[in-house]
Amino acid sequence: MLLKFPLVIFFILIKLFLLVKCSKNERKIQYYENIIDANEKLIQKFHYPSDASQYRPTNNNIKDYGTFDFIIIGSGSAGSVIANRLTEMKNFTVLLVEAGGFANDFVRIPAKCGDVLLLNEFNWFYRTVPQTTSCLGMIDQRCPYSRGKGIGGSSLVNGMVYSHGFSDNYDKMAIDNPGWSYEEVLPYFKKLERFKKNVDDVKVDFAYHGYKGPVSVEYFPTNRHFTDLFIKAAKSSGYKSVDYNGCSPFGASKSQAVHKKGQRWDAGRAYIEPILHRPNLNISTHSHATKILINNVTKTAYGVEFSKNGQLYTATATKEVILSAGTIGSAQILLQSGIGPKDHLDEVDIPVIHDLEVGSKFRDQPGMYGLYFITNYTDPNVIKSQRKKLKEYVKGYGLLAASGSDALIFSRLNKDSPHPEIEIEHTYMDPTETYRKTFYYNDETWNAIWNGTGDGSRVFTFQTILLYSKSTGTIRLKSNDPYDYPLIDPNQLSDPEDLEELYRGVKLALKLIETPPFKSVDTKFINRPLPACNGHKYLSKKYWFCYIRHTSTPDNHFQGSNPMGPDPAKGAVVDSRCRVHGIKNLRVADASIFPFLVANHPNAPCMMVGEKVSDFIKEDIHFK
Ligand SMILES: Cc1cc2nc3c(=O)[nH]c(=O)nc-3n(C[C@H](O)[C@H](O)[C@H](O)COP(=O)(O)OP(=O)(O)OC[C@H]3O[C@@H](n4cnc5c(N)ncnc54)[C@H](O)[C@@H]3O)c2cc1C
Ligand SMILES: *[C@@H]1O[C@H](CO)[C@@H](O)[C@H](O)[C@H]1NC(C)=O
Ligand SMILES: *[C@@H]1O[C@H](CO)[C@@H](O)[C@H](O)[C@H]1NC(C)=O
Ligand SMILES: *[C@@H]1O[C@H](CO)[C@@H](O)[C@H](O)[C@H]1NC(C)=O
Ligand SMILES: *[C@@H]1O[C@H](CO)[C@@H](O)[C@H](O)[C@H]1NC(C)=O
Ligand SMILES: *[C@@H]1O[C@H](CO)[C@@H](O)[C@H](O)[C@H]1NC(C)=O
Numbered sequence: 001m002l003l004k005f006p007l008v009i010f011f012i013l014i015k016l017f018l019l020v021k022c023s024k025n026e027r028k029i030q031y032y033e034n035i036i037d038a039n040e041k042l043i044q045k046f047h048y049p050s051d052a053s054q055y056r057p058t059n060n061n062i063k064d065y066g067t068f069d070f071i072i073i074g075s076g077s078a079g080s081v082i083a084n085r086l087t088e089m090k091n092f093t094v095l096l097v098e099a100g101g102f103a104n105d106f107v108r109i110p111a112k113c114g115d116v117l118l119l120n121e122f123n124w125f126y127r128t129v130p131q132t133t134s135c136l137g138m139i140d141q142r143c144p145y146s147r148g149k150g151i152g153g154s155s156l157v158n159g160m161v162y163s164h165g166f167s168d169n170y171d172k173m174a175i176d177n178p179g180w181s182y183e184e185v186l187p188y189f190k191k192l193e194r195f196k197k198n199v200d201d202v203k204v205d206f207a208y209h210g211y212k213g214p215v216s217v218e219y220f221p222t223n224r225h226f227t228d229l230f231i232k233a234a235k236s237s238g239y240k241s242v243d244y245n246g247c248s249p250f251g252a253s254k255s256q257a258v259h260k261k262g263q264r265w266d267a268g269r270a271y272i273e274p275i276l277h278r279p280n281l282n283i284s285t286h287s288h289a290t291k292i293l294i295n296n297v298t299k300t301a302y303g304v305e306f307s308k309n310g311q312l313y314t315a316t317a318t319k320e321v322i323l324s325a326g327t328i329g330s331a332q333i334l335l336q337s338g339i340g341p342k343d344h345l346d347e348v349d350i351p352v353i354h355d356l357e358v359g360s361k362f363r364d365q366p367g368m369y370g371l372y373f374i375t376n377y378t379d380p381n382v383i384k385s386q387r388k389k390l391k392e393y394v395k396g397y398g399l400l401a402a403s404g405s406d407a408l409i410f411s412r413l414n415k416d417s418p419h420p421e422i423e424i425e426h427t428y429m430d431p432t433e434t435y436r437k438t439f440y441y442n443d444e445t446w447n448a449i450w451n452g453t454g455d456g457s458r459v460f461t462f463q464t465i466l467l468y469s470k471s472t473g474t475i476r477l478k479s480n481d482p483y484d485y486p487l488i489d490p491n492q493l494s495d496p497e498d499l500e501e502l503y504r505g506v507k508l509a510l511k512l513i514e515t516p517p518f519k520s521v522d523t524k525f526i527n528r529p530l531p532a533c534n535g536h537k538y539l540s541k542k543y544w545f546c547y548i549r550h551t552s553t554p555d556n557h558f559q560g561s562n563p564m565g566p567d568p569a570k571g572a573v574v575d576s577r578c579r580v581h582g583i584k585n586l587r588v589a590d591a592s593i594f595p596f597l598v599a600n601h602p603n604a605p606c607m608m609v610g611e612k613v614s615d616f617i618k619e620d621i622h623f624k
Contacts, residue, residue, distance in 0.1 A: 028394040029387065032105070036386070039106045039113075039120065043434055046119035048127065052483045055099070055288035058310035065315035068095040068282065070617075071304045072322045073289045073333065076153020077603050078590040079324030080267035081192070081610025084214075086617065087281040095315050096272075096283045097306050099329075100150030107156050108264040109393065110220070110257075110403040115159040116429055118146045118438045122156050126328065126485055127440065128554075133471075133499075134366060134492040137445030137532065137550030144440040145488055146556055147328055151285065152268030154326065155603050158556070159405040160264060162217045162256040164189050164208075164245045164608075165599035166419040173598060177564050177576035179612075188611040189245075189604065192270075193217050195256075201231075202254055205246025214270040215607060216260035220402035224381060225521075226460045227254065230407050230426040232517035239409050249420055252409045258603060262393060262401025267607060284308060290482035292321050292337040294583060296353050301586035319621060320585045322613070327592040331359035331475040331561035332486045334573075339583065348477045354582045357571040359475035359486075362561040363597050366492045366502060368464040369427075369439065370551030371509055372449055375458050377521040382457035404428040405463070410600075413504050422505035423600060424512070425463040430456035445550060448530045462509040465555050466502045467600050470495040475561050490554055502552070503544050557602050562592040577616045578609075589613040 070086055072079050075098040083096045100122060107113040107122055118125070126145035128135065135143035148154030167182035174181035190210030197204050199219045209217070234252035235241065242251035259265050275281060286308055293303035293314060303316040323330045334340060338353035341360060345352045381389075381399040392398025404427045410420035429435055431450040441450075453459055473490035493499050513523050529538050533546035565572030568581040572595070578587040589609050591602045599605040 025391070025394050029390045032109070032390050032393065033386070035104070035106045036109070036112060043119045046437070049125055051485050052099075052288055055307045056310075056483050057307050057312040062305075062312045062314055065095070065284070065313040066282075067316040067318060068093045069317070069319045070322060071095045071097065071315055071317040072324055073097050073292075073304060074099075074153060074323070074325035074329060074590065075151045075268065075272060075283070076148060076324060076326055076590060077155045077267045077606035078610035078613070079322070080152060080271040081607050082322055082324060082589060082614050082617075083281060083283075084271040084275055085611065085614030087275060087278045089618065090280060093280045094282070095317075096281065097287045097289050097304060097315075098151055098283065098285050099288045100148075101285045102151050103156050103266060103268055108266075108269075109400050110160060110259060110262065110264055111400045114157045114264070115403050115405060116435050116438050118157055119434060122148055122150045124149050124328075126488055128488045128490055131490070131492070133494045134490075134549055134552050137442060137530070138440045138553075139442045142440065143490065143492075143554050144438065145328070145554060146438070147326060150268070151272050151283070152266035154556070155258065155266040156264070156268065158603055160255075160257040160259055160403045161405055161408070161425075161601045162245070162258045162604050163599070163601040165602075165605050166249055168418040169596075169598045173564070173595060176566055177595070179576055185608055185612065188608045191611055192604070192607050199254065203241045203243050203246075205243040208243065208246040214274070215258060215267075215604075216265040216270070217256050217258060218260060219254050220257055220259070220406050221262055221397040222381070222399060222402040222406065224399075224406070224428075225377060225379060226375070226428075227407050227426060229517040229521065230512070233512045233515040234409050236515045236517065237512060239411070244408070244410055249410045250412065252407070254407045255405055257403065261396035262398070287313075288483070289325065289333055290336060292323065292333060292586065294337060294339075294353050294586070296338070296351070298584070299354060299582060300584040317585070320587060320617065322617075323586070323588045324590045324610070326590050327362060327558040327561045328475060328486060328488065330588050330590055330592045331362070332477065334358045334562065334580075334588075335477050335486075336480070336482050339580065344476055348480045350477075350480045356568055356573050356581060358573055359561045361472040361563065361571060362475055362490070362558060362592075363469065363472050364490055364492060364558045365465050365467055365555040365597065365600070366469055366498065366552045367555035368502060368506060368548055368552045369429075369461055370449060370547060371462040371464060371506065372453075372526045373460055373462075373513065373523050374453060374526055375518075375521040375523045378457045382455065411505075411508055413501055419467070420600070421467055421501065422508060423465040423467055424505070424509045425465060427461045427463045428456070429459075429461055431459065432456070439553060444531055448528050449526055449551070453526070462512070463555075464502065464505045464509045465600075466498060466505060468597055469493075469498045471498050490558075492554065493549060493552065499545055499548060502548055503541065506544060506548065557597075557599070559591045559594040559597060559599070559602060562588045563595040564593045565595055577620070578613050587613060587617070
């Protein structure tokens with residue numbers, strides 16, 4: 001009796017503990033149910049924005065926002081890092097100007113926001129000018145151009161795939177730009193990363209990872225049958241199992257992802273939220289930078305003009321202005337500030353301060369989403385009720401805990417290529433209206449391929465990405481009005497070799513379907529001819545060319561509008577320390593500085609750039 005008594009108490013305590021825990025989980029589930037409902041209602045009402053006029057000032061006064069050592073424009077993958085690293089120095093004051101606001105818990109649900117579900121306030125949602133060589137299956141032949149907006153930038157809406165990019169690209173970059181070899185940038189990747197091997201069936205080269213940085217990198221904690229089949233199909237096709245961020249990228253792997261226990265780990269969460277208390281950091285959100293203030297005689301940057309809540313402000317920078325507004329934003333702001341090709345600036349009536357090839361050559365990787373497959377297997381994860389999915393999510397796993405892009409193959413097309421040329425990304429998508437709206441497919445394309453293919457439980461796609469496309473495009477201003485969206489002309493697949501290579505990539509992808517793992521679920525390429533390609537024999541090479549031009553989209557990996565290099569006469573905009581040629585106290589640090597396609601997934605490379613530039617600045621200011 002005496003012995004039993006403590007035991008009873010013990011059980012009562014356990015029971016109470018479980019009860020408290022359950023009701024806490026229950027509250028969390030309820031919370032997520034509410035935010036999903038609220039956000040899905042907003043998505044219903046989503047209109048594609050056509051300009052940034054919501055920021056337009058409502059009066060003619062300009063107010064002074066104050067004086068800071070540094071002003072950073074844009075709190076994306078690179079800018080967030082720089083704001084953090086510069087304010088580590090207690091005697092630096094920093095103003096961070098960001099057009100969007102802070103993230104919410106909705107954007108951090110990987111399967112609910114990002115990648116292909118982008119109809120919200122965290123996306124600028126640009127559309128290109130009408131295209132003639134790609135995006136032909138989109139409304140008015142305009143490609144949708146997603147771009148993150150908010151503290152975290154595009155890392156708030158991206159597919160979360162974590163990748164360094166290939167070593168030979170950095171080595172090539174270092175030929176003209178000292179300091180950028182892979183050996184020299186790898187320490188910065190390690191500095192930012194907090195890697196965890198949270199699943200068993202992956203190969204990891206531990207020496208290539210970091211374990212103490214602010215950016216959490218884990219594999220998605222989701223077991224899905226099609227993903228396993230993809231890895232098995234890769235193996236039976238001869239692809240090795242690799243750590244694509246390790247010794248060699250050629251092969252297959254589950255994706256390493258910028259997330260933690262199933263939640264997005266964007267640059268805002270990693271770098272800004274932990275330092276909000278720093279008194280030397282001033283963050284101005286919902287603030288649209290309109291131009292950089294530059295003394296046109298001394299060619300020295302001294303501040304930034306921005307508009308917030310209908311009011312125009314100027315802020316002064318005594319040391320430097322750092323432009324991290326992304327490939328599109330940084331080009332646009334430089335052009336608005338009078339830095340760009342003289343002919344173009346004359347055209348839009350902007351006084352030229354310095355003639356540089358801003359926005360003259362930018363690049364992206366075309367991705368073919370049109371490889372859509374149907375099987376006879378129903379994924380039980382998909383047909384679970386939302387409540388069941390959320391029950392798993394609050395414990396850190398399940399379908400909601402992963403973005404759609406959870407496994408990949410890196411392959412050569414040519415025997416002696418030093419780097420992979422094609423990526424086959426295994427991707428989930430729901431054939432829903434939200435997906436159609438994000439991809440901007442016209443009705444004909446949508447109805448031909450995706451419409452009426454069920455609830456998404458039996459389907460998957462292979463996104464086939466051409467990693468080194470040769471086509472280049474331009475970013476130009478529509479006018480000298482900073483609230484106009486820029487004219488984006490990616491010109492993808494205009495180089496005939498690109499089309500040929502992407503076609504070869506598509507064939508590689510289709511081969512996977514012929515392997516026993518995919519045969520075991522009776523996998524079939526969706527057998528519905530695209531009406532626009534009716535003039536060609538179904539599945540002939542010409543048909544595929546047509547199909548590729550209709551269903552390819554930008555892969556959102558835009559780079560290079562402000563390329564790095566020693567010689568402005570050859571198109572360089574920044575030097576190897578990211579300083580704008582010919583202008584004092586102005587740097588650009590983001591995806592726009594890569595002189596050619598360096599990165600297959602640019603989020604981590606942009607954070608690396610942020611880390612590296614922060615050190616440049618500290619060195620150059622002689623405070624280090
Ligand atoms: C849909 C999508 C999916 C992607 N998937 C992946 C992936 O899986 N893996 C991967 O590695 N990469 C992915 N990427 C690419 C990657 O996220 C970006 O290349 C990277 O985040 C770019 O970083 P950045 O610093 O150059 O700019 P961004 O992160 O875009 O930051 C720029 C910031 O500047 C702000 N800004 C712009 N103009 C102004 C202005 N005038 N005034 C004030 N602020 C301004 C923006 O609001 C934004 O916050 C994806 C991108 C998208 C859009
Ligand atoms: C940021 O600067 C503005 C303008 O000088 C000021 O009103 C605001 O209080 C500052 N915020 C912080 C957190 O320092
Ligand atoms: C700023 O701080 C660093 C060390 O944190 C110091 O070396 C440097 O001299 C300081 N500079 C000024 C201007 O106070
Ligand atoms: C510099 O800018 C001022 C004010 O906008 C203008 O009046 C002047 O003509 C410019 N000078 C040069 C050299 O462009
Ligand atoms: C998709 O198909 C359904 C019926 O099958 C039809 O009602 C709907 O309009 C189609 N969607 C589009 C965008 O045409
Ligand atoms: C799916 O197709 C495979 C291969 O044809 C077959 O062996 C299997 O029984 C099918 N499964 C179902 C559920 O129909």
